[in-house]
Amino acid sequence: MLRRLSVAVTVAVMVATTGWLVAHGQTGEYKIGVLEPLTGPLAGEGKRHLEGYEIVRDMINARGGVMGKKLVFAVADAPDPTAAASEANRLITRESVKIITGTFSSRLCGAASEAAARHNVIYWETSCVDPRFNKRGLKNVFRTEIDATGFGWYNIEFIVKHLAPRFNLKPNQLKIAFISEDSSYGQGVTESALARAKELGLQVVAPVEYYNFQTINDMTPIIVKLKQLNPDVVHHIAYTNDAPLFWRQAREQNFLFKALVHAGATGYGGSDFGKATGKDGNGVFALLEPGPGFRLEALRPEGQKIEKEFRDAVQKRTGSYPFGAHQLAGGGLWLLKVVLDRAQSDDLDKFRSAVMSLDLPVGSMINGWGVKFSEDGQNSNERVQHYMLQWQNGQLVTVWPEEFTTNRAKWIPLGPWDARK
Amino acid sequence: MDPARPLGRPQIDVVAQLGVSTILLGGIYALIAVGLTLIFGIMRVVNFAHGEFLMLGMYLAFWAYTLLALDPWFVLFVSIPLFFGLGLVTYVLIMRGIIHASHNVQIFTTVGLSIALQNLALVLWSGDFHTVRPWHAGAPIRVAGTAFNLSQVVAFFIAIALTVALFAFMRWTHTGRVMRATAQDRDAAILMGIDTDRVYRITFALGIAAVGAAGVLVSPLYAIYPQAGLQFVLLSYVVVVLGGLGDMVGALIGSLIVAAVEVAGSYWFGTAWKEIFYFLLFIAVLVFRPAGLFGQRGAETLGA
Numbered sequence: 001m002l003r004r005l006s007v008a009v010t011v012a013v014m015v016a017t018t019g020w021l022v023a024h025g026q027t028g029e030y031k032i033g034v035l036e037p038l039t040g041p042l043a044g045e046g047k048r049h050l051e052g053y054e055i056v057r058d059m060i061n062a063r064g065g066v067m068g069k070k071l072v073f074a075v076a077d078a079p080d081p082t083a084a085a086s087e088a089n090r091l092i093t094r095e096s097v098k099i100i101t102g103t104f105s106s107r108l109c110g111a112a113s114e115a116a117a118r119h120n121v122i123y124w125e126t127s128c129v130d131p132r133f134n135k136r137g138l139k140n141v142f143r144t145e146i147d148a149t150g151f152g153w154y155n156i157e158f159i160v161k162h163l164a165p166r167f168n169l170k171p172n173q174l175k176i177a178f179i180s181e182d183s184s185y186g187q188g189v190t191e192s193a194l195a196r197a198k199e200l201g202l203q204v205v206a207p208v209e210y211y212n213f214q215t216i217n218d219m220t221p222i223i224v225k226l227k228q229l230n231p232d233v234v235h236h237i238a239y240t241n242d243a244p245l246f247w248r249q250a251r252e253q254n255f256l257f258k259a260l261v262h263a264g265a266t267g268y269g270g271s272d273f274g275k276a277t278g279k280d281g282n283g284v285f286a287l288l289e290p291g292p293g294f295r296l297e298a299l300r301p302e303g304q305k306i307e308k309e310f311r312d313a314v315q316k317r318t319g320s321y322p323f324g325a326h327q328l329a330g331g332g333l334w335l336l337k338v339v340l341d342r343a344q345s346d347d348l349d350k351f352r353s354a355v356m357s358l359d360l361p362v363g364s365m366i367n368g369w370g371v372k373f374s375e376d377g378q379n380s381n382e383r384v385q386h387y388m389l390q391w392q393n394g395q396l397v398t399v400w401p402e403e404f405t406t407n408r409a410k411w412i413p414l415g416p417w418d419a420r421k
Numbered sequence: 422m423d424p425a426r427p428l429g430r431p432q433i434d435v436v437a438q439l440g441v442s443t444i445l446l447g448g449i450y451a452l453i454a455v456g457l458t459l460i461f462g463i464m465r466v467v468n469f470a471h472g473e474f475l476m477l478g479m480y481l482a483f484w485a486y487t488l489l490a491l492d493p494w495f496v497l498f499v500s501i502p503l504f505f506g507l508g509l510v511t512y513v514l515i516m517r518g519i520i521h522a523s524h525n526v527q528i529f530t531t532v533g534l535s536i537a538l539q540n541l542a543l544v545l546w547s548g549d550f551h552t553v554r555p556w557h558a559g560a561p562i563r564v565a566g567t568a569f570n571l572s573q574v575v576a577f578f579i580a581i582a583l584t585v586a587l588f589a590f591m592r593w594t595h596t597g598r599v600m601r602a603t604a605q606d607r608d609a610a611i612l613m614g615i616d617t618d619r620v621y622r623i624t625f626a627l628g629i630a631a632v633g634a635a636g637v638l639v640s641p642l643y644a645i646y647p648q649a650g651l652q653f654v655l656l657s658y659v660v661v662v663l664g665g666l667g668d669m670v671g672a673l674i675g676s677l678i679v680a681a682v683e684v685a686g687s688y689w690f691g692t693a694w695k696e697i698f699y700f701l702l703f704i705a706v707l708v709f710r711p712a713g714l715f716g717q718r719g720a721e722t723l724g725a
Contacts, residue, residue: 043548211692221687241644272550
């Protein structure tokens with residue numbers, strides 16, 4: 001009797017456990033490689049990017065993980081391209097990962113994905129914007145974020161469609177100057193914006209002023225030169241400390257232009273710019289993922305739900321609205337889950353056909369993104385909706401396209417430095 | 422200035438502004454280089470961790486400003502004894518052991534120290550960019566068509582004062598003479614009864630105190646982050662080589678030359694050119710005047 005009872009109890013426990021496991025869908029772990037610059041000059045953004053991954057990883061695991069397993073990370077530090085390549089190799093050979101994601105920076109994604117390609121491992125890039133990334137004929141690389149060409153395109157759209165009418169200028173009357181740090185990111189965005197500006201007949205006042213963000217100590221010579229050329233718009237792609245340096249010195253020199261436009265989560269698009277300048281940073285534009293003021297109602301129902309959950313999770317962990325690095329990582333990792341749900345495999349061919357078969361409209365996902373990949377592994381400009389944000393009293397808020405936001409762009413044109421309150 | 426345009430008021434203003442920028446930027450470089458040239462000149466050690474002590478000085482100013490609301494100008498007085506002490510400790514723990522070793526060992530050790538300090542800062546204070554914004558950092562001064570920043574002007578004058586003080590110390594005090602004697606011939610100095618270990622200890626501590634003070638002074642001007650030192654350190658080697666190893670006044674003049682090359686190069690040719698210009702100058706000096714523009718001939722091999 002006792003024996004029978006114990007068998008029955010054991011069976012019952014087993015059934016219950018299996019039931020629980022089936023309900024939660026998690027039997028074992030599924031490990032992916034995560035490459036981030038966690039030391040070196042990009043460490044600040046790299047850590048924030050990793051934080052975005054971790055938040056979405058927990059959201060994914062709360063829903064049953066990927067392919068029935070709990071999603072876990074093998075994290076590696078990639079401060080420079082050499083480390084990115086060697087760490088990618090290590091993740092593949094030692095940690096046996098079949099998917100690598102990362103890397104925040106355009107300096108890193110090329111080298112890391114090249115290494116992954118040699119092992120036929122899936123490389124899922126969520127934030128680098130180097131246009132060359134998926135122009136190399138590699139079948140294993142995918143990118144969820146738009147490339148720099150897209151950034152430049154969006155910036156000129158904003159300048160021509162939104163700023164020019166508010167300055168009472170026709171596009172061909174608008175004078176624009178380009179300044180940029182000289183990494184592939186800065187060059188990619190700047191060259192595409194420049195080409196688009198010329199196409200639309202804007203007056204480009206000087207050749208692009210490129211500089212190295214790690215060694216620039218004085219922007220005054222650039223400012224003095226541009227001041228004489230009197231541009232309406234300054235298109236400045238900055239990386240880190242070069243943004244507050246330019247802004248402080250432009251103010252010192254009383255360089256009066258009508259607007260400054262940047263793109264990306266670095267430089268003017270990073271939280272550090274707000275901390276460095278406070279209200280003095282008022283008026284600067286940065287093309288980014290959505291910020292405060294973003295209307296959830298403008299998204300599709302499924303997009304609203306996941307976006308809200310993501311924002312709340314970031315708020316809970318960091319005490320603030322998601323930053324660009326969180327959003328790129330979060331949006332990208334969520335999309336990876338959607339692909340794995342469909343492919344149910346990390347075999348490159350099956351994974352690839354799942355990616356190509358996805359067709360989701362704008363507003364379906366985190367950041368209001370949609371999905372439609374091209375054959376070279378790039379999610380399309382039109383689906384990866386981008387937004388213009390503006391620094392308003394120490395906060396970056398969404399101001400354009402206007403149907404997506406409750407905020408409106410201010411200080412157009414910028415006016416005197418001391419009058420931007 | 423556009424050469425095609427006639428020389429008018431706006432052009433004069435531009436040249437004046439470029440001149441002012443050169444002098445102020447040169448002041449910052451001198452402030453950083455003076456400690457390096459001291460250590461380089463007396464100890465014949467290339468301190469690759471110099472930039473990291475600058476970074477630590479910037480963080481000191483940041484924390485004092487954030488936690489205690491202390492102005493960097495006040496923190497300056499605290500930083501000098503503090504970094505003198507830090508220099509002593511670093512000397513005793515690390516530098517003393519390698520002072521007689523080959524240059525390779527010294528380079529590896531100080532590069533190692535540099536990376537260790539960067540990562541220590543990263544672990545302790547994260548990779549975020551910090552800024553110190555005392556009232557004087559946001560106070561532009563406008564004089565006759567030129568504009569500059571009060572923090573920068575003060576940093577410049579302190580750089581001059583520090584250079585003059587170190588120059589006077591080396592020239593006219595007993596300790597200074599002993600230090601110069603040790604630099605010229607270590608063995609002879611030992612035979613004359615000079616405690617060379619003490620000389621090196623004081624030299625290193627003085628050099629670190631100078632760069633710590635520099636860090637505090639530049640904190641209102643540049644972002645503070647673990648790699649902040651890298652932005653300036655390569656440049657201060659150029660300055661030191663240009664000025665002549667161990668030559669304080671040479672370092673000041675070298676700084677102004679580097680700043681002039683940088684500002685003028687950026688304005689007339691584009692910022693991308695500035696490093697090409699000053700590293701060409703660096704190579705030219707090494708090839709044609711290895712003792713530096715102002716150094717004594719043969720000084721570079723002394724004490725080797």
